[in-house]
Amino acid sequence: MKKNKGGDRVRRMGFIEDERGISNVIGAALLVVAVVLGVGALMSAMQSMTDVPEVPRAQFDISDHPDSVTAANANGFIVRHLGGDRINYNDLLLVVYDSNGNKIYSKIVSDAASANEVTQDQVSGAPYDTNFFEGGEQIIAAASILDPNNDGTPDAGTYEIALYYKPTMSVLVDRNVMIS
Known part of the structure; x- marks a missing residue:
């Protein structure tokens, strides 16, 4: 790959790409947060649909x-x-x-x-x-x-x-x- 004066930027087919990487740990953490929020929203919705009355005492x-x-x-x-x-x-x-x-x-x-x-x-x-x-x-x-x-x-x-x-x-x- 050809390095330009801009550091990590490479020109391919007229586009400039940044080859600096994002840590895999940050990506995994964001994915876990998204899954937890999705499961929480789903559980909240399901719980509101199943309103079981209490047995009288x-x-x-x-x-x-x-x-x-x-x-x-x-x-x-x-x-x-x-x-x-x-x-x-x-x-x-x-x-x-x-x-x-x-x-x-x-x-x-x-x-x-x-x-x-x-x-x-x-x-x-x-x-x-x-x-x-x-x-x-x-x-x-x-x-x-x-x-x-x-x-x-x-x-x-x-x-x-x-x-x-x-x-x-x-x-x-x-x-x-x-x-x-």
């Missing part, structure tokens, strides 16, 4: 209702909210299993209330909202949902009763209850 109790399940218009069991976060009735799934583990009932609580299969026994007053299951309130289930034989007659026995938080399908409470 609350305590519940499930017990047999004092009514006999064979009585006319009887109630079967009671789910009590003992305190904690309030939960929208549209987000609660009530599931009942018979003693063999077979699912005999499954419905969103707000839909079950519309079908008169459960009663939302709510506390009234200014701070309470009828769309939410809050501390001090209870869900009273009709005995008619305790019909494992589908013969139209509710049966006494042991049932597994579970309440799920529908957005995450997390179990809020799951109890075996002897219904009489």
Whole structure:
């Protein structure tokens, strides 16, 4: 190569090129920075798309209702909210299993209330909202949902009763209850 008076500049085909090199370390560092920024932007975008709701923190109790399940218009069991976060009735799934583990009932609580299969026994007053299951309130289930034989007659026995938080399908409470 022909050196000119300008030092490291070489004239080729009418263009002047600078042959002074850039360190490979600087190039590698710039590439690493670009990759890290790209991955950070991608992770930020993905995290904003996957907004998973938190499971409410609350305590519940499930017990047999004092009514006999064979009585006319009887109630079967009671789910009590003992305190904690309030939960929208549209987000609660009530599931009942018979003693063999077979699912005999499954419905969103707000839909079950519309079908008169459960009663939302709510506390009234200014701070309470009828769309939410809050501390001090209870869900009273009709005995008619305790019909494992589908013969139209509710049966006494042991049932597994579970309440799920529908957005995450997390179990809020799951109890075996002897219904009489």
